[in-house]
Amino acid sequence: MEGCSAVDGWRGFSFYHTWGSRGEFVLAPARVSRSFPHYPIMDLAKIKHRAVIKFLCKEGASYKEIHKRMVAVYGTTAPSYSTVAKWAADFKRGRVSLEDDPRSGRPADATDPQTVSQVEALIVEDRRIKVAEISAELGISQGSVFTIIHEHLGMFKVSARWVPRNISTQHRQQRLVSCGELLKLFNVDPADFIARVVTGDETWLHHWDPETNLESMQWKHKGSPPPKKFRAQSSGGKIMASFFWDAKGILLTDYMHHKTTITAEYYARLMEKLQQAIKDKRRGMLTKGVLLYSDVPMDNDHLAQTAICECGFEQLDHPPCSPDLIPGDYYLFRHLKSFLRGRRFASDKELIEVTETWLERQPENFYFTGIESLKDKWSRCIEVNGHYIEK
Incomplete structure (x- = not known):
């Protein structure tokens, strides 16, 4: 297909990429098979976003540039900055597949390099983000978030903002x-x-x-049960x-x-x-x-x-x-x-x-x-x- 190039990696298929008349990223299968399975629209949207990230990575765009361009085109349906940073980092390390990694049923190490990169990306996007918010966003424990921030990233909070612990x-x-x-x-x-x-x-x-x-402390009678506090x-x-x-x-x-x-x-x-x-x-x-x-x-x-x-x-x-x-x-x-x-x-x-x-x-x-x-x-x-x- 003239003027287009291929992005590989989704269930063995190749996709041509090109920019549409309205600036959107268009995917078309390079080869069609009758056995091509049906996948939910949400999966297709994710795959399309990841293909865009991969393409812009090959162009040499930074994480922020990629996120900015995708927001300009997709608006509120664009992936978050942390998602862009995570996939861009994977592609720059040589990742080919656009799919989620298979789940083995056993929880992954919450302090692996990929998770550390995701935590760092969230902090860069919002220096005042809370440990509980990072935990909810990434689906890892608050203890793991705390360990990553303090031990892996070497950061602590000043005036409610994350800053480098070791000031030069x-x-x-x-x-x-x-x-x-x-x-x-x-x-x-x-x-x-x-x-x-x-x-x-x-x-x-x-x-x-x-x-x-x-702030959530309450007065209670001696011996009465403590008030319930729901998980953030x-x-x-x-x-x-x-x-x-x-x-x-x-x-x-x-x-x-x-x-x-x-x-x-x-x-x-x-x-x-x-x-x-x-x-x-x-x-x-x-x-x-x-x-x-x-x-x-x-x-x-x-x-x-x-x-x-x-x-x-x-x-x-x-x-x-x-x-x-x-x-x-x-x-x-x-x-x-x-x-x-x-x-x-x-x-x-x-x-x-x-x-x-x-x-x-x-x-x-x-x-x-x-x-x-x-x-x-x-x-x-x-x-x-x-x-x-x-x-």
Whole structure:
């Protein structure tokens, strides 16, 4: 078939692959047999997705590129990032088959390289993901997840985000230099600094986020049975929320549906929205100069940096992989998620409405305290020689 090439590996059959007129990946059997068995449509969808992953792997695309392209074509039916990463890793190791491996009836080693790769992919996608959520997603015990994260990946949590346990000397030095420069700038005129700072970050919000053991504690009579606590299941839905705020309150909120990706183009548009929000809500602030303290997801991307400059924002230096130094991580998200935890939401719309109401009801001193706390965080980072600070 001219203009097409074959992807092998499904029940002994070869498939030609080509991109359809609407951008979809089309499979057609290279040879047809009357004995060709019937398989459920769901199996065919999985096989098609795996064939796409295999094809894009051969093109040299990264895991994130593959996932992004599949989401653009298949939308909500696209496989998750962890599924893409798992199959892409298998194909790069030389795997041929597009089928699931046969089950022997005996559970596989939960800490094998393949499972470790899947856990790592989930963490890369969502740095705040919980052990229980990984367990539910992959079908392995929470103990196995804990072992993989701490012993195989060498990670631990800071401000509810997974970070490398062994912080490098270079990273510590970078944190020390950044905090020192920021403190100098702060101390020139603390009131002016606090009035000009705008901070922002993004986080996943879940349709259901189970309570922690501490939050679910109940009073009971001596000798009475303890309350039943049901095993945590996956949330069933989530959205990516971006918040930008200053010492007076929320300036901008933006939400992205699950399986969409933050790109430089998206971030550039977000900066334009933020600029307009500041014009509408903080008259004169742009004239004085906005100090943007944000954990930019693509800090080396030219498009994102250009948008920040064109909006007239002065970007403060924020060391990478430092959630303990961003107020969104260690302050705003912690309070918001504590409020949302244990509640169930039927839709993205309901979750967004409750979130917006909570943000609006917080008094001005709540946001002021979050911005003001930066000085203490920077000072303590210097005191511990650049190591992570948890509390």
